[in-house]
Structure formats: C-alpha cells, structure tokens
Amino acid sequence: MNIGFIGVGSMGSLLIDAFVATGALDPSQITVSNRTFAKAVSLAVRHPGLNAVPSNAEAASGRDIIFLCVKPHEYKKVIDELRHGLQPHQLLVSITSPVLLNQLEDCLPCKIAKVIPSITNYVHEGATLCMFGTRVEPADRKRLLDLLAYISDPLEIEECHTRIVSDLSSCGPAFIAFVLQKFIDAAVEETGIDRAQATAIASAMLHGTGKLLTEGEMTPEQLQQRVAVPGGITAKALALLHKELEGVFNGVVRTTHAKYEEDLVVVHDLLYGKEVNGT
Incomplete structure (x- = not known):
C-alpha cells in the first residue's frame, strides 16, 4: 500500500x-x-x-x-x-x-x-x-x-454530526488541558506548591481518570459520586463548580458551531464561487 x-x-x-x-x-x-x-x-x-x-x-x-x-x-x-x-x-x-x-x-x-x-x-x-x-x-x-x-x-x-463530535474528540483535549492548567495555576498561586510537581500530579490524575471512564466503565456522574462524600470537601467544591460553570460549555459549543458555519460558507464560496444577490 x-x-x-x-x-x-x-x-x-x-x-x-x-x-x-x-x-x-x-x-x-x-x-x-x-x-x-x-x-x-x-x-x-x-x-x-x-x-x-x-x-x-x-x-x-x-x-x-x-x-x-x-x-x-x-x-x-x-x-x-x-x-x-x-x-x-x-x-x-x-x-x-x-x-x-x-x-x-x-x-x-x-x-x-x-x-x-x-x-x-x-x-x-x-x-x-x-x-x-x-x-x-x-x-x-x-x-x-x-x-x-x-x-x-x-x-x-454521520457527517451532519461532524462539528459536535469533533468538539468532543479533537477540540476536547485542548479544552480539558485548559481546565487542568487553570487548576494547576490556582494550586500554585494559592499554596505555593512547586509548579512542576503540581503539573505531574494533575497529569497523572487525568491519566487515571481517563482509565476509570474507559476501562473502569464508570460514567462521569458515577465517578463524581464515588469521590464526593455528601457534606465533604469534594462535594462542596463541586457545588461551586456547578454554580460558576453554569452555561459555560453551552457557550463553547455555540462558539465552535458558529465558527464552523462561517468556515462552511468560506469553503463553498472558494469551491463554487461567491453567490451574488442570492444567485
């Protein structure tokens, strides 16, 4: 081949x-x-x-x-x-x-x-x-x-689902890495932990989390429930995340889809010529 x-x-x-x-x-x-x-x-x-x-x-x-x-x-x-x-x-x-x-x-x-x-x-x-x-x-x-x-x-x-599936599969690593980076930044700023150590710990955590969601057959909801004891530290922090991130990822999806629609028009015009007066 x-x-x-x-x-x-x-x-x-x-x-x-x-x-x-x-x-x-x-x-x-x-x-x-x-x-x-x-x-x-x-x-x-x-x-x-x-x-x-x-x-x-x-x-x-x-x-x-x-x-x-x-x-x-x-x-x-x-x-x-x-x-x-x-x-x-x-x-x-x-x-x-x-x-x-x-x-x-x-x-x-x-x-x-x-x-x-x-x-x-x-x-x-x-x-x-x-x-x-x-x-x-x-x-x-x-x-x-x-x-x-x-x-x-x-x-x-199906090609009609290209954008949203690409968001999850191809853009997703960058989105998750951004969230992880912000978590690391906060750890360093709030506690003074060494950045390299915080990055290594957080990266290992993400690797293990991925395995739990694939090989461990857990859903994201189940994983949260296993970690967050009612009234505990994780549960309180999750409540803050729920409040602060409400609608954020809806906005992410709307943003990627809006850019995709723009790109569709650009590609169409390049391949077939730009329409003038609807013709």
Whole structure:
C-alpha cells in the first residue's frame, strides 16, 4: 500500500509519525508534499526512506490513499492541481471538517472519505472520526479503518454530526488541558506548591481518570459520586463548580458551531464561487 500526504503541518506530520511509530506504515510507503518544501524534506530526514516531492500532483500520483491535510482556504488550489491526475480507484481522505464529502465528489473523480484525527492519536489513543463518500466500496472502507486502527479507535459518524463530535474528540483535549492548567495555576498561586510537581500530579490524575471512564466503565456522574462524600470537601467544591460553570460549555459549543458555519460558507464560496444577490 502506497500512501500520499499533501500537507505535513501539525496534523499531517502527527499522523505520519504515529503510523510509522506503530508499524502501520514503513517510511518507504509514504510520499509527501508541502507548500513549504523544506518542511517535507525535514520529515524525510526524520523518517529515512520517506519520499518528499515538490508537487502535490506527484504526491498523489499512483498512491492508493492520499491524505489531504491542508487548511480550508488552500483546498481550491490543491483540488485544481489534482483533478486531472487522480484516478477513480484512488481514495482521497480529507481531514478538514468544513470541506464536505459531496463537495469533493463534485470536484474530483476519485473515491472520497473524511477523517477527523485527534492529537491523542500521537500516543495511539483516542478516536478518529470517519465518514465515507458515495463511491467508497467496502474494501476501501476496511482498508482505511484498518490503517487508522493502528493509531486510534476509528469511529464512523454521520457527517451532519461532524462539528459536535469533533468538539468532543479533537477540540476536547485542548479544552480539558485548559481546565487542568487553570487548576494547576490556582494550586500554585494559592499554596505555593512547586509548579512542576503540581503539573505531574494533575497529569497523572487525568491519566487515571481517563482509565476509570474507559476501562473502569464508570460514567462521569458515577465517578463524581464515588469521590464526593455528601457534606465533604469534594462535594462542596463541586457545588461551586456547578454554580460558576453554569452555561459555560453551552457557550463553547455555540462558539465552535458558529465558527464552523462561517468556515462552511468560506469553503463553498472558494469551491463554487461567491453567490451574488442570492444567485
């Protein structure tokens, strides 16, 4: 199996690192291109045998699967470079949520899928969200899911739920890390505990909490009930959190969805042209 990567920024390079580290792919199976070619060359140095090429068309040519890991505003340019070279049997996998499957099928002759990775895939954990276009056959689906299973738990979702599931899976690590950082900051400010020690303790706690919620088969509610003795310290602090955080995460969801809707419009206008007077 030969894999192409177009775009080796933060997420593209993360996927490559994870695939190579787990043995899912040998570097010799991977060809990459990037807008800044030096970044592709740097990746080839990190993974001897990986092939860095100067053009997107070359990265896609002859590959079984092509991961398209570029920003929404770059899609039109890349699609124009690929549309005449891609073949119907090839599978192009977009990792950009506001670029819709049907839009890519309109523009390209190949099979189309979309996956939303997570930074947790770097340590071969967490979910990868998967969606498939109308041309994808069962064998294509299995091949992609089997590949992603090396670095994650592949979950098939409906495209209409992309944003909220991405909030939980892909944005979630940043949100939880933000809350943890604020907890650590408060610990240092209020008690003078060493920051490195507080960070190590809090990080170990989060790791164990994740295991309780997955391997321990606890729900978040059950975990709180097990820790918070009525009238105790944890219960009193939880009451404060309930009061102070009321509606905060609703606002988070509304914010991510509003930005997603903006991005959908931008991508549509880039691919099809901006509508004028409703036409």
